[in-house]
Amino acid sequence: MGKGLTMEEPLLQIRNLSKSFGGVAAVSDVSFDLCKGEVLGIIGPNGSGKTTLLNLITGFIAKDHGTVVFDGTDITRTPAHKISNLGLVRTFQIVRPYVTMQTFKNLIPPLFSPRVKHSERGKLGDRDAVAIDVLEDVGFERDAYVPYKLAGSLPLGYLKRLELARCLAMKPLAICCDEVFSGLSMAEIASLLPLVERLQSEGITIIMIEHRLRELFRVAGRILVMNFGVKLAEGPPAEVMKDKNVRRAYLGEEVKV
Amino acid sequence: MTEEVIRRKERLDRGIKVRSDTVYAVSSWREILFLLAPRAGLIFVLLIAPLAVPSLYWQRVICIMGVYALLAVGFDFLAHFVGLVSLGGALFIGVGAYLTGCLNHYLGLPPVFAICIATVGGAFICTLILLPSLPLKGVYFAIITFAFPIMIERIIVAANILGGTDGIPGLDVFSSTWLSQYSILAIVLLSLFGLRRLVNEDVGVVFRGVKDNDQAIRASGLNVTYYKAMAVFLSAMMGCFGGAYLAHLYGWVGTSLFSLDFSVFPLVATVVGGPGTLAGPLLGCMILVPISEMLRAFGALRVVIYSLIMVLFILFWSEGLLNWARRKYEQFEHWVRV
Helix, strand or coil: CCCCCCCCCCCEEEEEEEEEECCEEEEEEEEEEECCCCEEEEECCCCCCHHHHHHHHCCCCCCCEEEEEECCEECCCCCHHHHHHHCEEECCCCCCCCCCCEHHHHHHHHHHCHHHHCCCHHHCCCHHHHHHHHHHHCCCCCCCCHHHCEHHHCCHHHHHHHHHHHHHHCCCCEEEEECCCCCCCHHHHHHHHHHHHHHHHCCCEEEEECCCHHHHHHHCCEEEEEECCEEEEEECHHHHHHCHHHHHHHHCCCCCC | CCCCCCEEEEEEECHHHHHCCCHHHHHCHHHHHHHHHHHHHHHHHHHHHHHHCCCHHHHHHHHHHHHHHHHHHHHHHHHHHHCCCCCCHHHHHHHHHHHHHHHHHCCCCCHHHHHHHHHHHHHHHHHHHHHHHCCCCHHHHHHHHHHHHHHHHHHHHHHCCCCHHHCEECCCCCCCHHHHHHHHHHHHHHHHHHHHHHHHCHHHHHHHHHHHCHHHHHHCCCCHHHHHHHHHHHHHHHHHHHHHHHHHHHCEECHHHHCCHHHHHHHHHHHHHCCCCCHHHHHHHHHHHHHHHHHHHHCCHHHHHHHHHHHHHHHHCCCHHHHHHHHHHHEEEEEEEC
16 A cells, blocks of 8 residues: 555656657657546557557556656556556456466466455455455356356457456556457447446546547546647547547548538 | 268266366265375385385486486476476586585585585575576577576586586485485475475466466566566475485586486476376386486487487377376267267
């Protein structure tokens, strides 16, 4: 746990974050704040630096410039696993299950992490049982033995849920979701959306990278638009989509005939 | 015109296997025996072996077999449960042997203490040496572990330290051949069953997670390098014990203990015995070490013959002996029409 928060201080403060890969500025000079319980959507065209931004925040890539403060702790130079232990966790755009294991065994590592192991929950009985509870919570039907199947045999919808479950097993303060809806059918999205809404109502702070705007706007209170690594606009969804620059970057120029 | 019949092999778990998977196994002797028989069989064969072999020479072979088995089980653990392909057998053996040699020769420690210190201390040194290369994967890690023993051997010869090319002679040897045989066999069994227990614990799941997907392990708040180092330490401990034991078996330490045989043989034993089973590599050693002794008459051709064995196994029987035996033991097969 961090040093605790006053009401005014945001949970996550990001200042002048920059990263370039050999001359290409993937993220340049991005700053924003995130309050507790808020849902921030990050949108932008392909290659605009959304995932890189997320990698920078969660410590998976080293930062060139800028600072990140989470829960009153400076995490600019903190290694990724320690950031996860502070309660800032992430999902991966390309799902990363342990395919050779049963699904519930996939949740043993997060339950084994120092954050959970040394908490009340870590001592509560068998980790397998806790893992199955967490999985059932995100929609793995225990009665149909889904948590017991090999993770490699599950369809994508379940694997995306598994990514979320891995985050939830950590008892996070904030989750960074990297395109949880991508590659899913409409039916799968429709069943996943209530889960995200429930996390929001439980007071978990969420950063969502998403291309599915309709679904994103249902949950996100604020949208950050990126283009070519730069923050293009920030604000409530309706306002942001009215922005001329955003329309140009996202939808293309309007052609007058 | 003949009708072509396409058939495939169907495999089903035996009832007794399914029943003995759960806690209900303890409810009947048959199920208990089903689980116990292979394990007890292995222990029995190993314990009876020193009494059954004809001569002192073959008793010595059992000791060597034990050392190779430690290396092979350690190799299998690192490669198939942590995802690190380590060819560091020679490094572990050499470091363990030289450490116990120094402790015994220069400080006059009795072998029991020297071996204990060399096991833990040597594993610590090996882990430190390999620490910078732990982020590497696959063949790159293998190359590094392969290079270190060659390097250390050359340093010892070139700088003429620790006895140089002559090595350190005149170490204390084991008081009896029985002690030497049963101590190594006990350690082999202890490490085998200990490791099997470990990989089924939660920390074992983390190890397999490191192998499958290290990024997900990082995202789960666990330090990948720490767990890799822990696994290397365990494997190195087994190797260093083997080295320290060899030093006191021969009563001598020399640069030949850094020989690449110690790196390559565990690999062959694992391929033959059955990768990913832990007991398989031990089985591989129990078969290959005696074969390799019997082939001594062929001189240099010996290497050709057991290289050929490995090639044949990789090409035609890559699952290895134990995986095959296990399948036969736990399942029945029959042909069905498609």
